[in-house]
Amino acid sequence: MEEKNKSGDSLWNDIVRQVKMLLPTELERNRMDRLFPLMHSPKLDGNLYVIEVGEQIQVEMFTNLYSKMILEALQTFGIKIGEVRFVVGKDITTVQQQQPQFRHTVQNTPQRGVPSTMPMHENYTFENFVKGPSNSFAHAAATAVAKGPGRTSYNPLFIYGGTGLGKTHLMEAIGHYVLDKHPEMSVCYITSETFLNEYVNALQNDAMQAFRERYRKVDLLLLDDVQFIAGKNQFQEEFFNTFNSLMGLHKQVVMTSDVAPKDLKGCEERLTGRFQQGMVVEIESPSYETRLAILKSKANAVRHHIPDEILKFIAENIRSHVRAMEGALNRVVTFVDFNTDIPLTLEITQHLLKDSIEEEKTIKDLTVDEIMRTVAQFYGVKMDDILSKERTQTLVTPRQVAMFLSCKLTTRSLVEIGRAFEKTHATVYHGAQTIQKRIDVESDLRKTVENITSQLGRNPSELTK
Ligand code: ADP
Ligand code: MG
Numbered sequence: 001m002e003e004k005n006k007s008g009d010s011l012w013n014d015i016v017r018q019v020k021m022l023l024p025t026e027l028e029r030n031r032m033d034r035l036f037p038l039m040h041s042p043k044l045d046g047n048l049y050v051i052e053v054g055e056q057i058q059v060e061m062f063t064n065l066y067s068k069m070i071l072e073a074l075q076t077f078g079i080k081i082g083e084v085r086f087v088v089g090k091d092i093t094t095v096q097q098q099q100p101q102f103r104h105t106v107q108n109t110p111q112r113g114v115p116s117t118m119p120m121h122e123n124y125t126f127e128n129f130v131k132g133p134s135n136s137f138a139h140a141a142a143t144a145v146a147k148g149p150g151r152t153s154y155n156p157l158f159i160y161g162g163t164g165l166g167k168t169h170l171m172e173a174i175g176h177y178v179l180d181k182h183p184e185m186s187v188c189y190i191t192s193e194t195f196l197n198e199y200v201n202a203l204q205n206d207a208m209q210a211f212r213e214r215y216r217k218v219d220l221l222l223l224d225d226v227q228f229i230a231g232k233n234q235f236q237e238e239f240f241n242t243f244n245s246l247m248g249l250h251k252q253v254v255m256t257s258d259v260a261p262k263d264l265k266g267c268e269e270r271l272t273g274r275f276q277q278g279m280v281v282e283i284e285s286p287s288y289e290t291r292l293a294i295l296k297s298k299a300n301a302v303r304h305h306i307p308d309e310i311l312k313f314i315a316e317n318i319r320s321h322v323r324a325m326e327g328a329l330n331r332v333v334t335f336v337d338f339n340t341d342i343p344l345t346l347e348i349t350q351h352l353l354k355d356s357i358e359e360e361k362t363i364k365d366l367t368v369d370e371i372m373r374t375v376a377q378f379y380g381v382k383m384d385d386i387l388s389k390e391r392t393q394t395l396v397t398p399r400q401v402a403m404f405l406s407c408k409l410t411t412r413s414l415v416e417i418g419r420a421f422e423k424t425h426a427t428v429y430h431g432a433q434t435i436q437k438r439i440d441v442e443s444d445l446r447k448t449v450e451n452i453t454s455q456l457g458r459n460p461s462e463l464t465k
Contacts, residue, residue, distance in 0.1 A: 011077070012042050018073035019066065030303040031337055035062070040089055047082040049074060052089025059086045061338040120189050123301070124172035130297050132290030133455065135166060138281040142170045142254075146177035149185070149220050149252035154279035156243075156253035160260050161283035164321030167256040170283070171222050174254055178220050185219040192228040196235055215242050219251055226255045226275075231266035240271050253278075286322065287454040291315040294322055295329055304333050310349050316459040317357045324360070328353050366456060368406045368420035375402040378452050387422050401449055403428045404435035408463050409456065439463075 016036060023029045039062070040052040049070065053059055067084040074081060126146070131139050138159050145157050159167050175187050190198075202211035215221070229236055246253055257264065260282070261275040286294065292315040299306045310332060318325045331352050336344055350357075372386050379398040386399050399421070406417045407428070414425035421428060439446040450460035 011079075014077060015042075015070055015073045018076060019069045022069050022072065027303075027305070031340075032066075034302065035065070035337060039086075044079070044081065049079075049081050049084045051084070051086050053086050054088070056088055057338060059088060062086045065340070118190050118194060120172040120175055121169075124169040125176050126173045128297065128301065129166065129169055129173055130290060130294045132286050132293065134284040134286040134290055135170070138170060138283045141279050141281045142174050145252060145254060146174040149174075149178055149182075150250045155247065155250075156255055156275060156278040158255050158257070158261055158275050158278065158280045159283060160257045160280070162285065162321060163258060164323030165283045165285065166322055167283055168224055171224060171254055171256055175220065175222050182219075186217060187220045187222070188215075188218045189222040189224070191224045192226050195223060195239075196228065196232060199235055199238055212238075212242065216245050216249070218246065221246060221251065221253045223253065223255045226257045227259060227264060229267065230264055233268070236268055236271055240268075240274070243271075243274060247274075285319070285457045287457060288315055288319075288459045289454055291319070291322070291325060291457075295325060298326055298329055299333070302333055304336065306332060306336070307344065309346060310344060312459075313346060313349055314353070316461070317353065318360055319457050320360055324356060328356050366409050366458070368402075368410060368412060368417055371405045371409065371456065372402045372420070374456055375405065375452055378448070378455070397445075400431035400435050401452070403431035404449070405452065405456070407432045408465075409453070409458055 042051045070084045261272040295311045418425040418428045453460045
């Protein structure tokens, strides 16, 4: 609370405790834990008890939910007032703008010659990371590194993948784990951007020696979003030296980037070459099942029961990345918090997420090429085999499966799909029909096709539409 007055502060704490006692169910108490931190500067003002909140919608909801109870609580303490009033305060962060909780690992000012570290998200731990086929390699490598920093051959560990897929989460999980098990180790989490800024500062202040010494004392260097060093040649030189001396001392380095080392444009080859000497792992877009599992775990984390049907709807429709999915879930959770009397239906969810769903459609339309590649990989055949005219059954099935999925999961016409397969539209139609008939009777094949669909990030239920 921002209330400066000590007695006001403790009065507020008493109110909080009292209101909690008045709430009959755990669900309501959990909701209170989430909502009360949004209230600020409570104070007695004549006949009123005034509490500031971030926005108008909160004024209405909090008034409905809590004003009577707070009034009752005040009466219990012998304070008689006319009304509890919520008002929109200035400079108050809203639900969406709330800062994530951070855990400060090392103070922001350098200590004992150890470099400054940026705060890590408290909840980016291994426990909170949902494993799935899209991230299992990255997860396994990260776990190994966390258990033996500097002692595995995974040094450096280089994690790459699209935005919002969990790279920072996994990297910070290593940091948390190491800090828990080895509090004596110095862990430095820093984004490349900040690292670069510190370097520039050191240059300007003639403090390079100190900069170098500090970074070379780190036991675990977590360098996030390394793609930022692209094109910064002088800095790359400095980083190369830091990197080499850490390697020489068997210290652990973990990096993330949105592209693979070899695709880091504007980065010297000797540097990208070094990045590849340990372990390079990719995080891919999660499948439908993994997305659903992540949603369930996030819903659990906010101690909210959101019906399966709703979570499935989100997983099905928000596919681009996990962060977008979390945003969608937050919107639903906020709605539930503020509308306790309205049951959450699919229709309401659809309405709440209308904009994000529209946006998704423009982001992720699968290409026929992606489908062919995934199918080929699944069956262990080559892309060329899919495109060939070879008619052995081991090739015909994957080819027709790819045709079937292209018809079901893309918006392309038969003619366009035909072109991609170097076949006629009639051949594509026949192929897709054949698979359609076969999966109705062959459950193994149906499972295969569903698995591939899921790997493509889509929901198998789309196949029946
Ligand atoms: P990136 O660094 O790849 O852009 P982040 O690590 O910031 O992505 O992840 C974005 C959000 O998605 C975070 O809130 C993170 O906790 C969540 N997230 C991503 N992948 C997973 C996962 N496998 N399990 C749980 N949460 C995940
Ligand atoms: Mg990140």
